[in-house]
Amino acid sequence: MGLRELKRERTRRLIADKAFELFTDHGFGRTTVEQIAAAAEVGPSTLYRYFPTKETLVLEFVEDCLMDAVAWFREQPPVDLPDGLQAVIERVLEELERNPDRVRAVYEMADQTPSVSAHLQELIWRFREELTEELVRRLSGPDPQLVEFTAALSAGSAMNIIETVVRMWVDNPDGIDVKELAHRAMSLLRGGGIPLPAAPSDNAIHGP
Amino acid sequence: MGLRELKRERTRRLIADKAFELFTDHGFGRTTVEQIAAAAEVGPSTLYRYFPTKETLVLEFVEDCLMDAVAWFREQPPVDLPDGLQAVIERVLEELERNPDRVRAVYEMADQTPSVSAHLQELIWRFREELTEELVRRLSGPDPQLVEFTAALSAGSAMNIIETVVRMWVDNPDGIDVKELAHRAMSLLRGGGIPLPAAPSDNAIHGP
DNA sequence: TCGAATATGGTAGTCACTACCATATGACTG
């Protein structure tokens, strides 16, 4: 690897770290891009070459986790569909759990800044689309429309589980075991689509 | 109703219609807010009082469909959980199918404008949150965390089905029967979470 | 060491969006 790419990675990390620092200290909305550039000792022009939008400074970490998981899944040998989805889900959750503080910070910013929330959702959507594409590539069937439908719905289910588990995790600081929760959700993936409580009395919905 | 609210609704509609016209003619990115305001013969200041962001000019219709469905569901008598979700899904799809051109236009803009896509996803996320909240209110159970989990996962499943069906619908101009597709998806909601094709040979995933 | 490829910094500008104020227009009271 040349010196060029080394420096590039270094300044990239520097900018991202300084940005995260300023965001957590003063808030996303109260931090300008110029301030970040100044803190990283680069020009605003340079910053924009690395990060096309202000939001990517926050969400790049999550994006990496999701896209790495898809890339990993692409190289996996063929398996049963539920097994494959389970593997992807576990992979994403493991990567996210590597930096709990980072994940929590991202979700806090998303909660109080609509544009961050929007870009986060868009990120998740793109992950879902990539996963769908890979599932289509792997699934076989006579009806291509049915394959597309099946793949999209499956990818959505996986994304649903990931999102739900992560949200429960970040909302409950210390009372959540991600692995246990994910396991419970995944058993629903194999059983019924709707996670109905075990007791029959809990199956009913009560009015207002 | 006073003359005041009448005029307000009128100018609101006027702005939204002119905006949609300009967007479809020249594209979302190539239309400025000032142009829209000029076309509706109002000041930019007035426009921003009605629509806080440029994206809301596009997405208000979808937002109305989703939020109306939730509001409707809130007033429904208690029913079985799968039945309730099915009702919400049908409600949303019916409302969207009322203006097919509008829905198609929205998704086209979302496909070619990241900020529109982001705001659309954020809208869907908010719908999911509202639906989750209502499900929590209706569900009973000894463990509140399990209730929250169940509700979030259920709302996510409903949203997953809606999003998948709508996406298939807008991607295939005339070859999709929304009702039929929704029916198929909803049967999966009651059966297994993963939509596996009927033939056993289709259950396997094949490698690259 | 020289020239090509690329990374950087700065400038000028567009545009979405906000805060604020003066004015005009419906709405209600005597």
Next chain:
DNA sequence: CAGTCATATGGTAGTGACTACCATATTCGA
């Protein structure tokens, strides 16, 4: 009907994210 109050509107000035562009500096291959 006149007056007054609440609210709607239009305009101005500004912030800040983002783009296009160009001159300079740095790194790489020969």
